Amino acid sequence: MLVKRIQKNGIDLSALAFIPEQTKIPLQRNGMDALPEIAQWRATEPMHKLELPFTFTAFLVTGHDEARTILTDRDSYSNDIRHLFHGDGPATAEDIGGLGFTDPPLHTRLRKIVTPEFTMRRLARLEPMITEFVETQLDALEAEGSGSDLCKAVAFPIPFQTICALLGLDYADRDAFAKLGSDRFDATNGGAAAFGAVSDQRKFLFEAVARQREVPGPGMLGQIIRDEGDAISDFDLAGLADGIFTGGYETTAGMIALGTIVLLQDPAYADLIRNGTPEDVDRVVEELLRYLSVVQVAFPRFAKQDMLLFGQQVKAGDVILASLNGANRDPEAAGERPDEFDPLRVPKSGHLAFGHGIHRCIGAELARMELRIALPLLFRRFPDLALVKPPEDLTFRQLSFVFGVDELPVSF
Ligand code: HEM
Secondary structure (H helix, E strand, C coil), X not given: CHHHHHHHCCCCHHHHHHCCHXXXXXXXXXXXXXXXXXXXXXXXCCEEEECCCCCXXXXXXXXXXXXXXXXXXXXXXXXXXXXXXXXXXCCCCCCCCCHHHCCCCHHHHHHHHHHHHHCHHHHHHHHHHHHHHHHHHHHHHHHHCCCCEHHHHHHCHHHHHHHHHHHCCCCCCHXXXXXXXXXXXXXXXCCHHHHHHHHHHXXXXXXXXXXXXXXXXXXXXXXXXXXXXXXXXXXXXHHHHHHHHHHHHHHHHHHHHHHHHHHCCCHHHHHHHHHCCHHHHHHHHHHHHHHHCCECECCCEEECCCEEECCEEECCCCEEEEEHHHHHCCHHHHCCCCCCCCCCCCCCCCCCCCCCHHHCCCCHHHHHHHHHHHHHHHHHHCCCCEECCCHHHXXXXXXXXXXXXXCCEEEC
16 A cells, blocks of 8 residues: 555655665675775765655765764754655555654654653663573574574564563564564565565554553553553554564664674674673673664655755755764764774764664663673573674675674574
């Protein structure tokens, strides 16, 4: 349905398959690095115009200061993706919802509703559960034996179970649901799978919310229904759940799998995560977040009015994309040798892996908690953990908004 609507509204999805090579660059990698064009654009063109087979104009921002400026400016841009589909018409059940695609004042209201679920106190209650999920999945990896897939046994199930527990979703449809999640960000096949997955996943969440309206569960959905009652619509609640699920699943899974690859590249890194103090573990996790920047570009920002931005004339409706991957490798922020993973790095400015401003990742502390628990336990459980294939033989995601690897055979 959504695909039809987009076509009806003048964006031909089959055109996605013909996106000029230059425009794919922000979503491509050379190993873990951004393509060299990103650094070139950062040095010479603070606003790089992307060639698109659609009628709208898009610019890519690759510098740390520029990206931060855009993410901070809540007045000049809209995140409401409906602009792409049907101008300013009202939202319908087919639309993509969630905090990331919503503007104030609705964004402010919805974010306030979910914020209490992400306080350190609430998250601390999840900690023993996450530790248990990790131990169980490490048992599963061990049982499958040396040579088995770390993504399947560990990297995907940990965030998946964490978010299911956080939301209070039942587990019945978990496999189908997980599958929908992975198609969602993938534009490799022209984007149709991604748009199909969005609507299927939303349908599932609508049904889950409807069930919880009848019998509010113990998790976040039930809590919001108890606190807010009819003050929050099913549409907004399913949208919130959708945003939290997709925001927290592939991102954290990508970080666990890619983080493992990076840490296995040098025995000193593996030793630091295995035997380091909690402060050492924090530093490793922060540097992995910067270095990997798994969310490659922030949510699209739509200019609300004509303006001059970093020397470039922008028209109302133009799309501005902030390359977080580019921003986090900017030497002005990361310091020297930005393309190296260095857990001892003292950056000049904080990384933007979780974004910045009003849309900054609401799950940042939860993600950090999962990584700080999962990575040390993994390396302690398997002291001789190693990759079965060298990194250059692994299949990394191509053209996915969330960078990752879907299969990671490991030996131990
Ligand atoms: C390492 C893992 C993660 C990374 C790298 C990440 C990254 C990001 C980024 C870059 C943004 C905002 C981009 C922008 O301003 O346009 C964002 C927003 C968001 N993230 Fe995360 N995220 C992660 C984990 C999570 C988790 C665990 C959850 C929830 C369980 C979550 C839920 C969200 C939500 C709901 C938003 C939208 C917030 C808003 O618009 O107000 N994320 N995330």
